[in-house]
Amino acid sequence: MDCVVFGFDEGELKLLLIERGLEPFKGRWALPGGFVRVNETLDEAARRELVGETGLKNVFLEQLYTFGEVERDPRERVVSVAYYALVKLSDHRAKAATDAANAQWFPVSKLPKLAFDHAEILRMALARLQGKVRYQSIGFELLPEKFTLSQLQHLYEAVLETELDKRNLRKKVLSFGLLVPLEETQMVGRHRPAQLFRFDQKRYEQLRKKGFHFEI
Amino acid sequence: MDCVVFGFDEGELKLLLIERGLEPFKGRWALPGGFVRVNETLDEAARRELVGETGLKNVFLEQLYTFGEVERDPRERVVSVAYYALVKLSDHRAKAATDAANAQWFPVSKLPKLAFDHAEILRMALARLQGKVRYQSIGFELLPEKFTLSQLQHLYEAVLETELDKRNLRKKVLSFGLLVPLEETQMVGRHRPAQLFRFDQKRYEQLRKKGFHFEI
DNA sequence: TCAAAAGTGTTCTTGATACACCCATGC
DNA sequence: GCATGGGTGTATCAAGAACACTTTTGA
Numbered sequence: 001m002d003c004v005v006f007g008f009d010e011g012e013l014k015l016l017l018i019e020r021g022l023e024p025f026k027g028r029w030a031l032p033g034g035f036v037r038v039n040e041t042l043d044e045a046a047r048r049e050l051v052g053e054t055g056l057k058n059v060f061l062e063q064l065y066t067f068g069e070v071e072r073d074p075r076e077r078v079v080s081v082a083y084y085a086l087v088k089l090s091d092h093r094a095k096a097a098t099d100a101a102n103a104q105w106f107p108v109s110k111l112p113k114l115a116f117d118h119a120e121i122l123r124m125a126l127a128r129l130q131g132k133v134r135y136q137s138i139g140f141e142l143l144p145e146k147f148t149l150s151q152l153q154h155l156y157e158a159v160l161e162t163e164l165d166k167r168n169l170r171k172k173v174l175s176f177g178l179l180v181p182l183e184e185t186q187m188v189g190r191h192r193p194a195q196l197f198r199f200d201q202k203r204y205e206q207l208r209k210k211g212f213h214f215e216i
Numbered sequence: 217m218d219c220v221v222f223g224f225d226e227g228e229l230k231l232l233l234i235e236r237g238l239e240p241f242k243g244r245w246a247l248p249g250g251f252v253r254v255n256e257t258l259d260e261a262a263r264r265e266l267v268g269e270t271g272l273k274n275v276f277l278e279q280l281y282t283f284g285e286v287e288r289d290p291r292e293r294v295v296s297v298a299y300y301a302l303v304k305l306s307d308h309r310a311k312a313a314t315d316a317a318n319a320q321w322f323p324v325s326k327l328p329k330l331a332f333d334h335a336e337i338l339r340m341a342l343a344r345l346q347g348k349v350r351y352q353s354i355g356f357e358l359l360p361e362k363f364t365l366s367q368l369q370h371l372y373e374a375v376l377e378t379e380l381d382k383r384n385l386r387k388k389v390l391s392f393g394l395l396v397p398l399e400e401t402q403m404v405g406r407h408r409p410a411q412l413f414r415f416d417q418k419r420y421e422q423l424r425k426k427g428f429h430f431e432i
Numbered sequence: 433t434c435a436a437a438a439g440t441g442t443t444c445t446t447g448a449t450a451c452a453c454c455c456a457t458g459c
Numbered sequence: 460g461c462a463t464g465g466g467t468g469t470a471t472c473a474a475g476a477a478c479a480c481t482t483t484t485g486a
Contacts, residue, residue, distance in 0.1 A: 038293050042284030066282045066297050068258030077254050079297075081282050150465070167467070168449070190458030191463040366438075383440070384476065406485030407437040 001045045002033035002082045002118065004064065004125035005054065007089030008142040012107045013158045014089065015122070016054065017114070019102040024074050025115035031122070032103070033080065046083040053103055060086040060141035065124055072117045084125040086141035133159050134216045137178070140199040148186055148194035149173070156216060169216075176214065178204050217261045218249035218298045218334065220280065220341035221270065223305030224358040228323045229374045230305065231338070232270065233330070235318040240290050241331035247338070248319070249296065262299040269319055276302040276357035281340050288333045300341040302357035349375050350432045353394070356415040364402055364410035365389070372432060385432075392430065394420050 005016035017029040032053045036045040046061055064082040072078065089105070106112065114122065133139045139155055140147075153169050173179060178200050185193035204214075221232035233245040248269045252261040262277055280298040288294065305321070322328065330338065349355045355371055356363075365386050373380055389395060394416050401409040420430075 036284065036295070039286055041286055042282060042295065063281060065279060066258060068252065068297070070255055070257055079252070079258065081284070081295075148465085165450075166465090167451085170466080171468090172448090187457080189463065192456035192465045194465055364438085381476075381478085382438090383478085386439080387441090388475090403484080405436070407435075408439075408483035410438060 001036050001042060001049065002031045002067075002080050002121055003046055003049055003053075004031055004082065004084040004122055005050065005087060006084065006108075006125070006129065006142065007087050007105060008155050008158065009089045009105070011154045011158060012109070013142075014105045015108050015111065016087075016103060016105055017112070018053065019104070020115055021102065028115040029104075029106075029112045030115035031082075031118045036081070042081050042083075046081075046085075050085055054087060054092075056087050056092060059088075060138060064121070064128055067117060067121060069117065080121075082121045082125070084128065086129075086138060088142065088144055091144045130160055135214055137199065137201075137204055137214060139216075140201075143199075146182060146184065146186075146196045146198055148196060149179075150194060172216065178207075178214075217252050217258060217265065218247045218283075218296050218337055219262055219265055219269075220247055220298065220300040220338055221266065221303060222300065222324075222341070222345065222358065223303050223321060224371050224374065225305045225321070227370045227374060228325070229358075230321045231324050231327065232319060232321055233328070234269065235320070236331055237318065244331040245320075245322075245328045246331035247298075247334045252297070258297050258299075262297075262301075266301055270303060270308075272303050272308060275304075276354060280337070280344055283333060283337060285333065296337075298337045298341070300344065302345075302354060304358065304360055307360045346376055351430055353415065353417075353420055353430060355432075356417075359415075362398060362400065362402075362412045362414055364412060365395075366410060368413075388432065394423075394430075 007014045007016065016032060018032050020026055020028055020030050032049055034045070034049050036042055040048070042063065043061070046063075050059060050061065051057060061083055062085075064084045066079060066081045068079045070077060072080070108126070111122075113119075129138075133156065139152070139159070142155055142159075143151055149170050152173065153164055153166060156169070157164055179197040180200050182196045182198060184196045186196050187193040204212075208214075223230045223232065232248060234248050236242055236244055236246050248265055250261070250265050252258055256264070258279065259277070262279075266275060266277065267273060277299055278301075280300045282295060282297045284295045286293060288296070324342070327338075329335075345354075349372065355368070355375070358371055358375075359367055368389065369380055369382060369385050372385070395413040396416050398412045398414060400412045402412050403409040420428075424430075
């Protein structure tokens with residue numbers, strides 16, 4: 001099992017990598033991963049690995065694809081079920097960054113060369129993320145609990161690698177009625193403070209059962 | 217590996233099932249499947265199984281999901297990579313139906329009880345099919361090479377389980393410029409003969425590379 | 433001449449896009 | 460008072476949805 005862990009911080013999409021201590025690919029960066037035990041499900045294995053590497057519980061986790069090329073591991077035949085995870089990195093930055101000494105967050109735009117077929121796994125995870133973020137609420141899994149509409153816009157711009165119109169995006173996301181304005185504002189820098197919102201997950205689930213279809 | 221094989225015939229979406237000859241679930245119907253060999257990829261295993269059961273080459277095949285519940289096979293721990301396939305059933309009806317004595321096509325609306333967790337695998341395959349058919353050209357994989365617009369409409373109606381407006385659907389699919397009208401017409405029953413079309417796969421690939429986005 | 437499916441246009445409504453200025457704050 | 464990002468509305472255009480009658484054939 002391998003796990004593509006995405007975070008969003010400082011306006012950039014980031015990826016968690018582990019520096020390999022053993023051959024093959026010793027010293028190269030790789031996706032966190034490990035072997036599935038006989039008495040645990042695939043999901044449980046992915047979540048166990050995730051907790052081990054990041055210390056984070058309650059993160060979004062979804063199966064991505066299963067990679068079964070015969071020569072993908074030079075040692076022996078290994079089939080790998082890949083997952084991808086979305087973590088609220090800016091809420092847990094300090095913790096997540098330091099838990100594993102050999103783990104590090106890289107901007108997706110500036111990655112080192114990866115071990116095994118992990119570049120291909122990442123490519124697929126990015127494609128999935130870009131596809132799903134437009135019609136599911138998974139974007140909010142990457143934002144802190146309380147966020148501003150500018151943060152939301154920057155997230156979409158980073159993931160989709162495009163520029164978006166501020167007014168049109170705000171109009172659309174607010175029209176869903178899923179963002180709850182909070183009492184607080186966020187004050188950073190010498191300019192007007194920004195309204196904070198939270199995403200109403202419960203209401204989203206209700207609407208989705210009634211056939212509601214979210215789209216950015 | 218398990219394989220969800222869909223066909224479309226007589227206006228209905230159909231599923232290929234195998235009657236199990238051995239325990240567990242002896243006598244119950246199951247998805248075609250088998251074990252992946254050490255020196256073949258997952259895709260190769262799925263295609264090998266598909267050729268064995270249907271005798272069909274060149275069918276659409278895509279990985280669906282990997283099922284890893286601990287108790288999904290009562291004998292021992294088995295992880296299964298599920299695929300789904302789309303076959304042009306009406307082109308090959310006679311051949312496909314008789315190749316394997318214990319194989320049979322069932323309307324998706326009238327299925328027997330399935331072995332193992334195959335009902336869940338099917339549920340997921342149906343969801344995938346319903347999702348993808350709207351924005352990819354996979355629908356044509358279920359139609360014969362030459363088809364009428366009514367057949368196309370009935371296919372979408374069967375897969376999506378809705379009714380569609382004849383005029384709006386024709387307007388939209390023809391607007392893509394991907395359906396080539398043929399010289400021939402199809403004459404069935406005592407009414408006006410229907411224009412036959414073929415899907416221009418090459419042109420579709422070209423457009424897709426340029427960012428073209430198909431949607432029903 | 434009748435039954436049965438094939439084929440064809442227009443109107444209305446909705447949502448997408450494009451676009452420019454004022455506001456609140458810290459320095 | 461000025462630099463910085465936060466916040467807001469309207470006009471235009473394109474696509475989706477709703478809708479009914481004529482055409483061609485075989486029996």
